[in-house]
Amino acid sequence: MSAAPRPSVAIVGAGLAGAACARALADAGFAVQVFDKSRGVGGRMASRRAEWTGPDGSPNPARFDHGAPAFEARSEAFLGFVEAAERDGLLARWAPVVDRDGRLDRDKAPQWVPTPDTPALCRALLADLPLLTGCMVDTLRHEPGGWVLEASGDAVAHGVDSVVVAIPPPQAAVLLALHRPDWAERARAVAMGPCWTLMAVTDAPAPLPAWDLARPSTGPIGLIVRSDARPGRSRVPGRAHWVVHASDAWSRTHLEDPAAEVQARLQDALAQHVGQPLAWHHASAHRWRYAHAPADAAVTGLCDWDADVGLGACGDALGGAGVEGAWRSGRALADRLVAWHREAARA
């Protein structure tokens, strides 16, 4: 007797929600294929390489984690996951000294930092799974033989039993509109928060700040990360690597400003916060149009699943925001698919 074919699932999005969903489904015996429009995986758990030229003309590589710099784990399930990842060398605990308008303290709960870079966690989850990067899925068609996924008019997958959409709500709405207009409408209504981000290398200020993170309550900056002070990052003597997040309000007001202007404003604000002029070696600005999901957008059950058509949606906005919300949503959707297939096999 031949074994029943493995149920197949195509996952659009290789951020933490998609990666966690893919891993759990693959472990449960599903045939999984993952697609992402970017060159690498990780989504907003992102990392970017840069190179700057030293005074002697030498090239100097730099690497910035310009998405989530670190995250907290609150739920028991997510804590179990991060502690296992710590044992596997993928995450390090971090208890940064935080500057809140001149008051220095450490948060009670540890922060978690993926090592050696932020996308490492998603890379590990997806390590042995079929993955196509540089592929922006723009159409989902539900045909009698199964789902067809298209990118720029080409079918990149066909005959798939189920599709998981694991991308930010404004982008998900486009793919979902034809099949679940109600989900698409809800996704369009999610007010994602933007974030302008500065990545910079300077001479190390003397003395070095006594803090690892700063959270000014006024001005353009929401968060300053001494990027090379995080665990698993190497510090270059005499240099400082910074990632600066503009505040939510400032990012909204300046969303359409030219990157060069935003960069200059954030450079000034960083120097002002550090309290001395900085000798710049590299600076660039990145605009995250959809950085943060509001926590109140979460849905009951943490994800969407329509068994009649074989369509699901997950992501931080459905799971309660942030890295933890993304993971919980991806895992919840995988659990729903596994339970449904078990039930269907028994019937």
Ligand SMILES: Cc1cc2nc3c(=O)[nH]c(=O)nc-3n(C[C@H](O)[C@H](O)[C@H](O)COP(=O)(O)OP(=O)(O)OC[C@H]3O[C@@H](n4cnc5c(N)ncnc54)[C@H](O)[C@@H]3O)c2cc1C
């Ligand atoms: C600057 C910044 C700071 C942050 N700070 C924190 C923090 O301190 N703590 C915290 O918990 N969280 C933080 N976050 C939020 C956190 O990074 C996200 O909530 C989480 O990573 C979202 O994961 P996700 O899988 O839901 O979505 P994403 O990470 O956005 O993944 C979606 C993926 O889908 C891909 N994609 C999109 N459309 C398509 C398409 N049509 N076809 C194929 N692929 C597609 C994208 O390329 C992306 O890889 C921060 C985010 C940013 C940007």
